[in-house]
Amino acid sequence: MATPLSADRLLAALRAEGVKVVEHDGWRTHNRNQAGPWGPVSGVMIHHTVSSGTASSVELCFDGYAGLPGPLCHGVIAKDGSVHLVGNGRANHAGGGDPSVLQAVITETYGDRPPTPRAHQGSAGAVDGNTRFYGFECVNLGDGNDPWPAAQLDAVERVSAALCRAHGWGAKSVIGHLEWSDWKSDPRGFGMPGMRDRVQKRLGAAPSKTPSGATSPARPSTPRYQPFPGTSFFRKNPSSPIVTAMGRRLMAEGCSAYTVGPSPRWGEADRRSYAKWQRKLGFHGSDADGWPGPASWNALKVPYCG
Structure with missing residues (x-):
């Protein structure tokens, strides 16, 4: 668990990881802090928007809709890999979820996947994920057919690694919404275990500011670090x-x-x-x-x- 990053520290962490950041007007003070606590934070949650088009998706996530006011996340990850910041603080993205999943994320002790969630918004014993997770919505219809471009998946990896690096977390602090609530299916179209592998590999190296597909000068071999002995x-x-x-x-x-x-x-x-x-x-x-x-x-x- 950790204190949430300030707007400046969040922006710096993303940029240090090579994320192509777009700042939406007002994002620094746009939040739902009046509705409940923000922090301590324990991880990062990935979603899909069930929408198409960057501009309309960003607008939706900034404003929200009837019954669920925005921001609906902290950032929107577009198909071109750009990340549009829409909120800073508590956001309406995670809702209620399984306490056993939260504990597994905090301790980072699970295998390929956290425990299967058996709770959701409004169920007995559910815990408030809006307090504990950064949320990023990825522009995708979520129908299993809408493609996930390499640049978008690279951005998911970089955003996740940036926050894990900033807080000293491992990749097991990154989960999908479907791993939090038994009502949810997002993100659909790629697997979170594979994404966590990508994030953990990135965390083992120094931050790279070169987006996927670009060329960069050769770097020295990655130093080896002592595994946690328990x-x-x-x-x-x-x-x-x-x-x-x-x-x-x-x-x-x-x-x-x-x-x-x-x-x-x-x-x-x-x-x-x-x-x-x-x-x-x-x-x-x-x-x-x-x-x-x-x-x-x-x-x-x-x-x-x-």
């Missing part, structure tokens, strides 16, 4: 080069509580340093207790120790 690893007070490498990264991020520098043995100074890192990422309370979790660990990018 919270239980640290609770056993290990002595490991992983702990030293982690401590060095925490110091580099300005999150040191060390007096003499990190050592292989996990200790209280490591936990306090890691808590500073979690707070830097926007975690609060028990989510910033200093015990590493997968999202904050992936964001730290600890060099591979062999």
